[in-house]
Every structure is written in structure tokens, then in C-alpha cells.
Amino acid sequence: MIEAKKLVKKYGDNKVVNDVSFKLKKGKITSFIGPNGAGKSTILSIISRIIGKDEGEVFIDGKEISSWDTKELAKKVAILKQSNHINIRLTVRDLISFGRFPYSGGKLTSKDWELVDEAIRYMKLEDIQDRYLDQLSGGQRQRAYIAMVIAQDTEYILLDEPLNNLDMKHSVDIMKTLRRLVDELGKTVAIVIHDINFASCYSDYIVILKNGKIAKEGEVKEIIKREILEDIYDIGFDIYDIKNNKICVYY
Amino acid sequence: MKNKRKIGFLFIILVILIIFFLVIGLNSKNFEYALSRRIPEIIGIILTGTSIAFSSVIFQTITNNHILTPSVLGLDSLYLFIQTCIVFIFGSNSLISANPIWNFFMAVGSMILFSMILFRFLFSKESHNVFFIVIVGMVLGTFFQSISSFMQFIIDPNEFLSIQSSMFASFNNMNSKILWIAFLVELLVLIYVYKLLPNLDVISLGRENAINLGVNYKKVVKKMLVVTAILVSISTALVGPIIFLGLLVVNLTRVYLKTYKHYYLILGSMLIGSITLVGGQLIVSRVMNFATPISVIINFIGGIYFIHTLLREGKM
Numbered sequence: 001m002i003e004a005k006k007l008v009k010k011y012g013d014n015k016v017v018n019d020v021s022f023k024l025k026k027g028k029i030t031s032f033i034g035p036n037g038a039g040k041s042t043i044l045s046i047i048s049r050i051i052g053k054d055e056g057e058v059f060i061d062g063k064e065i066s067s068w069d070t071k072e073l074a075k076k077v078a079i080l081k082q083s084n085h086i087n088i089r090l091t092v093r094d095l096i097s098f099g100r101f102p103y104s105g106g107k108l109t110s111k112d113w114e115l116v117d118e119a120i121r122y123m124k125l126e127d128i129q130d131r132y133l134d135q136l137s138g139g140q141r142q143r144a145y146i147a148m149v150i151a152q153d154t155e156y157i158l159l160d161e162p163l164n165n166l167d168m169k170h171s172v173d174i175m176k177t178l179r180r181l182v183d184e185l186g187k188t189v190a191i192v193i194h195d196i197n198f199a200s201c202y203s204d205y206i207v208i209l210k211n212g213k214i215a216k217e218g219e220v221k222e223i224i225k226r227e228i229l230e231d232i233y234d235i236g237f238d239i240y241d242i243k244n245n246k247i248c249v250y251y
Numbered sequence: 252m253k254n255k256r257k258i259g260f261l262f263i264i265l266v267i268l269i270i271f272f273l274v275i276g277l278n279s280k281n282f283e284y285a286l287s288r289r290i291p292e293i294i295g296i297i298l299t300g301t302s303i304a305f306s307s308v309i310f311q312t313i314t315n316n317h318i319l320t321p322s323v324l325g326l327d328s329l330y331l332f333i334q335t336c337i338v339f340i341f342g343s344n345s346l347i348s349a350n351p352i353w354n355f356f357m358a359v360g361s362m363i364l365f366s367m368i369l370f371r372f373l374f375s376k377e378s379h380n381v382f383f384i385v386i387v388g389m390v391l392g393t394f395f396q397s398i399s400s401f402m403q404f405i406i407d408p409n410e411f412l413s414i415q416s417s418m419f420a421s422f423n424n425m426n427s428k429i430l431w432i433a434f435l436v437e438l439l440v441l442i443y444v445y446k447l448l449p450n451l452d453v454i455s456l457g458r459e460n461a462i463n464l465g466v467n468y469k470k471v472v473k474k475m476l477v478v479t480a481i482l483v484s485i486s487t488a489l490v491g492p493i494i495f496l497g498l499l500v501v502n503l504t505r506v507y508l509k510t511y512k513h514y515y516l517i518l519g520s521m522l523i524g525s526i527t528l529v530g531g532q533l534i535v536s537r538v539m540n541f542a543t544p545i546s547v548i549i550n551f552i553g554g555i556y557f558i559h560t561l562l563r564e565g566k567m
Contacts, residue, residue, distance in 0.1 A: 048462075048463065049462060050459050050462055050463070070462070070465050070466070070467050071465040072465075073465065074463065074464050074465025075465070078463060079459075079463050080463075081459050084457075084459075084460075085457070086456055086457060086460070087315050087316070087317065087455065087457065088455050088456070088511040089509070089511065090511060094511070098452075098453060098456060098460075098464060099464070101449070101453055101464045101465065101466075102464055102465040105449055106448070106449025106450075106452060106453075107449070152463075152464070
């Protein structure tokens with residue numbers, strides 16, 4: 001389990017994350033939602049040690065994040081950030097093989113390559129595995145990055161706006177894949193997401209952040225409620241039950 | 252496999268050039284004298300070419316930018332500043348400025364110290380990025396240059412002469428007394444970096460991906476910055492500052508080898524760096540009869556290539 005206790009992150013005097021505590025439940029998808037600048041991405045970066053925290057503690061399977069060996073932690077937690085510009089020319093297969101680095105240290109064994117192939121199959125990238133990343137569409141590239149995370153074979157997968165700039169088909173594809181990762185492989189997934197209907201349809205648990213604090217958290221049906229969302233986003237909401245999903249209309 | 256063949260090809264070219272360099276113009280009367288001059292010269296040229304290429308590859312990886320070279324950190328101006336300081340404080344006849352080996356270690360030591368301070372600066376806050384490094388480096392570089400030229404103005408003109416030779420890149424008055432020390436240091440650095448090569452491959456994916464994949468980013472970057480400082484001291488101490496060579500060589504290597512693996516990138520660029528310098532020196536000394544210094548030619552070609560790279564990057 002990942003547990004954050006009283007996290008604080010300051011930029012200058014501005015507390016972008018202010019006294020945030022939560023637990024990521026095992027085997028569930030947890031979505032972090034909230035207005036821009038609420039500190040969602042920052043929190044994800046802190047619990048994956050991409051950036052440091054000013055106060056508070058993060059426990060990953062009972063051990064504080066700073067006392068983890070960085071290589072061992074890379075076998076436990078994987079993060080995919082939203083802006084993923086890579087400066088070198090790589091094929092899809094090269095990129096995915098980097099996911100095995102924590103295990104192989106750069107010299108991939110045949111077992112590592114098997115897992116790379118498995119990740120390629122899982123994300124249906126067989127046809128484009130030898131193409132260069134800069135020749136791919138946004139959706140294909142995002143699938144390749146997610147395949148790298150799958151090859152990393154971690155218990156926890158953190159994704160920062162995985163649907164950014166994707167069309168509906170690719171967004172649905174990716175959310176379904178995440179669902180499969182949780183249901184079939186027993187992973188624990190946390191995502192930062194802006195589309196509230198995707199959060200409502202695919203996640204188990206939702207954490208709402210506003211101004212660096214947790215405004216509300218709970219199961220989907222407890223959170224997707226008119227009065228809560230109107231209060232958070234300052235716009236009108238209508239919520240309908242369609243095919244067992246709660247769908248928000250706010251346009 | 253393909254890359255291995257390309258590296259082999261480069262190696263053969265280098266060997267041919269070295270043979271030409273050593274053999275042209277030899278006859279039974281002069282060969283003893285000529286070889287006693289040419290062999291140290293070629294060793295120095297290759298050491299310079301390899302250390303410039305090596306340091307540029309590493310620096311581009313840790314800054315995640317393909318148009319930077321270590322000279323943006325002001326490392327070569329620092330070297331001149333140290334030399335000026337030594338003469339200014341101790342005089343040109345003192346042990347530390349007259350003994351090249353002492354002088355070399357003094358310079359390497361202070362450059363390592365400087366790079367550590369710079370590292371402190373850069374990584375004190377997460378928000379500092381590549382542009383911050385470039386700006387700090389340029390400011391400090393200009394600062395060192397101005398201070399050195401100020402000190403050069405006020406010292407005895409005879410003392411100034413002893414600094415002057417280290418101010419301009421030249422293979423003809425190479426500092427050959429430190430050849431063996433430089434060779435040894437570079438070899439040690441190579442062995443040291445060899446163990447960290449896979450980490451460098453991962454760092455070229457960018458900071459966040461590297462941390463995600465379990466590379467101790469801060470520690471590796473710090474080590475590599477120190478390595479860069481040592482390598483720059485070697486090349487500057489041997490011949491003086493050659494600004495555009497690193498940029499030229501590393502980018503040619505990237506175009507030629509088309510790989511992200513540092514094992515090939517470093518090996519390839521070290522070979523191309525040596526080929527450029529040996530070939531260039533061959534042309535300058537045997538064809539053009541020393542009419543133009545090689546650094547002028549390299550900076551001319553390198554400068555054109557730099558502008559070309561800038562324009563191409565701008566279009567993307």
C-alpha cells in the first residue's frame with residue numbers, strides 16, 4: 001500500500017500541496033481529479049520520488065520513500081508523466097526494453113525480452129514495434145509508453161494525465177487497458193485525469209483536490225454528486241444514471 | 252553488428268591517417284629526429300581529440316541537449332583563469348607554474364572543485380533547468396575571461412608571455428611534458444565511465460524517466476560533471492581551447508551511427524574526433540605548410556555546422 005501523510009510542497013511561499021494525506025488501496029484504480037493548479041500532478045510526482053517533498057512522509061509498503069533503494073523502488077512503483085518528450089531517436093521496441101532496466105541494468109536476458117514481447121502484445125503494438133517514436137501518432141506513442149511501464153512490471157502504476165491530447169477511441173482503449181491491468185494482473189493504478197466522466201466510469205475510488213488540499217474522497221458513487229462537483233468546479237452540473245454509470249453533463 | 256562494422260571502419264581510417272602522419276617526408280637521414288617529434292605529437296593530438304569528444308557526449312547526455320558542449324560551462328575560461336592566477340600570485344618561475352605536472356594537477360583539482368560548486372547551484376532547486384546552466388556558465392565564463400585579461404594587463408610583460416602560449420589552441424607547441432599523466436588520467440576516467448554506461452543510456456531518456464527506472468539521477472549526473480571537468484582540463488592543458496570540435500564530432504557521430512547506446516556513441520565520437528584532428532593536422536602541416544592554424548579551420552567548419560544545426564532545430 002502507498003500511504004501519504006501530511007504532504008507539503010512549497011514553491012516559494014506558495015503551498016501547492018498543503019497537508020495532504022491519503023492511502024492508495026491495493027488492486028483499485030484511484031483517480032485524482034480537481035481544477036487546474038490543485039496539486040494533482042505534484043502529488044503523483046512526490047509519491048513516485050520524481051520531486052522531493054518539503055514536509056510529510058510517504059510510505060510504500062510500510063517503508064518511507066527516502067529509505068528505499070532507488071533501483072528496488074523502480075521494481076515497485078512506475079510513473080508516466082504527461083509531457084514525455086524524448087530527445088533521442090528510439091524505436092517502440094527500444095523504448096519498451098528500457099522498462100526492464102531496473103532488473104537487467106541494461107543487459108537484457110532472454111527472460112527480459114520475453115516480458116518486453118508480452119508488453120508489446122498486451123498493448124497491441126506488434127505491427128509498429130520497429131517504428132521510430134517520432135513517426136507515431138499521439139495515441140500510438142502513449143500506448144508505447146504504457147507498454148514500457150507494463151514491461152517494468154511494478155505493483156503500482158502512476159499515470160499523469162494519460163488521456164491528454166487523445167481522441168475518444170484511444171482514451172477508451174487506454175482506460176480499458178488500465179482496467180484490465182487492475183482486474184487481470186492485480187496492479188494498483190493511480191491516475192490524474194481531467195475528464196470527469198472517464199473518472200466516473202473506470203475508477204473505483206476518487207480523490208478530489210482543490211487549492212492543494214483534499215476536498216473530498218471516496219467511492220465513485222459517493223463522489224459523483226451534484227452538490228459536491230458544483231462546489232469544486234463552480235459551474236452547474238447535471239448527473240444522470242446511464243447503464244449503471246454516473247454521467248455528468250456540465251456543458 | 253552494423254555499428255561494430257562502422258566503428259571498425261573508423262578505426263581503419265584512423266590507423267591509415269596515423270601512418271601517413273608519421274611516415275610522410277621521412278628519409279634515412281631524418282627519421283630518428285622526425286619520429287621523436289612526431290610520435291609525442293600524434294599521441295597528444297589523439298588524447299585531445301578523444302577527450303573533447305568523450306566529454307561532449309557525456310555533457311550532452313546529462314544536459315539532455317544536442318547543441319551544447321562543456322565550453323558553455325565556462326570550463327576552458329576557468330582553465331585560463333587558473334593559469335593566469337598561478338602566474339599572477341606565484342610568478343612564472345615558481346615551482347607550480349614551471350613544473351607542468353604540478354600545474355596540471357592544480358588545474359584539474361580546481362576545475363573539479365568548480366564543477367562541484369556549479370552542481371550545487373544547479374541542483375539546489377528542482378526548477379533549475381538546462382537554460383539555467385547555460386546562463387550561469389556563460390556569465391561565469393565571461394567573468395573568468397575578464398578577470399584573467401585584467402590580471403594579464405597588470406603583470407610583467409615577460410610573465411605574460413608564459414601564459415600566452417596556453418591561451419590559443421595549437422598543436423605545434425603542445426604541452427608534451429604532461430602526455431603520460433594525461434594519458435593515464437584519461438584511461439582511468441574511461442574505465443570508470445565504462446561501468447556507468449547503461450545508466451547514461453537511461454539518462455538520455457530525460458530526468459523523470461531516468462528516476463522512474465531507478466537511476467540515482469543526482470549522483471550519476473554529479474559524477475559525470477566531474478568527469479567532464481577532468482576531460483576538459485586534459486584537452487585544454489594539452490593544446491588550449493577548441494570550441495566547436497566537440498559539437499561537430501558528436502553530431503557527426505550521431506548522424507553516422509544512429510544509435511542511442513553510449514558504448515557506440517562514445518567510441519565512435521572518440522574515433523571521429525581523432526580522425527578530424529589527425530587529418531586536419533596532416534593537411535595543415537603537410538599540405539598547407541602551417542599557413543593556417545588548425546583551430547581556425549575547426550572553428551570555422553564547426554561554426555558553420557552549429558548554425559546549420561540551429562536552423563534545423565528551429566524548423567522542427
